[in-house]
Amino acid sequence: MIAAKVGDGASRISRIPRHTLSGDRVFSYIVLSVFTVLTLFPIFIMIAVSLMPSRHLSSDLYHLWPTNIDLRNYLLMWSQLPVAHLLLNSVIIAGGSTILALLTGIPAAFALSRMNIVGRKIWLFGFLATQLFSPSIIIVSAYHVMAIAHLTDTYWGLIILDAGFYSLPFVLWSIAGFMRHIPRELEETVDVDGGSTWTKIWRVFVPIAIPSIVVAGVYAFIQSWNDFAFALTLATSQSTMPLPIGIYSFMGAYQIQWNYLMGASLVATLPVLILFLIVQKRLVSGMLAGSIK
């Protein structure tokens, strides 16, 4: 259970004398149990519907659990819907925007944390302020930028938008925040050797800042993977549609194949769920620092 790392096991709360806690504990168990049931019910529905055989779907949907489960759905959905292609689109767009955000964000984070560049605070504040906008509002005009650049319905269009809007501000803030605390002596050894600033960034700072870079990268990947507004507007054909938008587009069908859609939804959820469980503790502190969303 990775999540156990949220708090250090020996939380300060444990200094409350136990006998004064009994009422609080009863209350806690009730609240947590209710929330657990309410959270597991949607997941249960997802799994139940994904197991309903297509032949009985229209009648099975009226029940909470299929009359006889069909495990072949998890194989069939790949041929019934272009799940593999949409999944590949998601990986390319999320992976591409993560790489773009890190490659451009790391030197910028270095400049913002280790150099007294012109307008330093204004840049930092400006990047933070971009987070105030909703993607569904930005896309109204970003669509034109992409149309002028002939980037609508391309991977590049979504990669640039996702990197610039969702990821870069967080990447900049969290990596700059980390780099700020790296001791000056390390930098000086490179200065003595006569290395350039680029060498300093990639050879000295990047290896030390790896923990913050990994978290920022995972955050960038999740944000891009979860994007809705940009892909809804820009990915007009299945050739570039990411998986979640693809699943949404199948809801327009005359007879919605909920069993395959729920199977595909599980596929769209699993990678993010796993990444989340791995980094969630650091994400919370990072989000407070770098993002307003």
Added chain:
Amino acid sequence: MKNTACPPKGSEPLMSTSRHRWQGLIYLMPALLVITMAVGYPIVHLFEMAFGQTNSFGIITGNAGFKNFSGLFASGLMRVMLNTVIWTAGILVPTIIISLALAYAVSLPLKGQSFFRTIIIIPWAIPLTIVAILGDMAFNSTYGQVNTLLLQLHLISHPIGWLATARTSFPVMMILAIWVSIPFTTLTLLSGIQAVPGEILEASAIDGAKGFYRFRKIILPQITNALQLVVLINLAYIFNSFPIIWIMTQGGPASTSSTITIFVYQLAFTLGQFGQAGAAALLAFIILMGLGVAYVKVYRRTEGNLL
């Protein structure tokens, strides 16, 4: 966004010769280029559209003054604004209350603590698009699982068309939005509660503080900073939310369940009224700027060593 004329401010003991200060911008350029393309220029263009005459492709063909703004009222701005206020407040308040209870609960030494902490993350870890699609199925007027469950429990006698009118669809979508807002809020408040000094808790217990009294009088005052931060972040996040409403009702019927983000998107991409969309976006921007200023203030007070 080109702010080359900015005067040098608060020079820290970093690299400080003026040549260096300008050279450093080279390292900022690639990131700046991407951000300018994705957000910087679009924001400028949004302003241009708000005061411009636009054709149905969004190309600016002339000057419109404030016509786009006055046109918003005929497009139903007041209803949408009211909806946005109900949406934001109706999600924020329950989210904070539930998250406070959950955060306190998982901070206690309980059996299954790590299990519950994992459960709490789940709503955050499911892509919002998938949450909305799942919600659309579960609240379907005929075969939806919520109807099925309520019928089996004999809580209702016939299926309810949850998403057919705003009177039921708005609360349903708000419940989903509360559900997805809880994880981040709870985890942030939890880190606040865990930072409460142990001595204070011990001392208060000796004085006989227990239960809700201890929570309200001892713990709550200690986490006001964390609380202010999550309120502000949630306000911006909830105000801006889009996928749940777009997927489940598209703001309908007749924009009765529409909020400002849905309104802007619909004006632009459904109705081709890009000028009005720009004007509405500008109104949203002004509201959010107020939030942004408050956020930076609170943030600087807590740990804002970068700004």
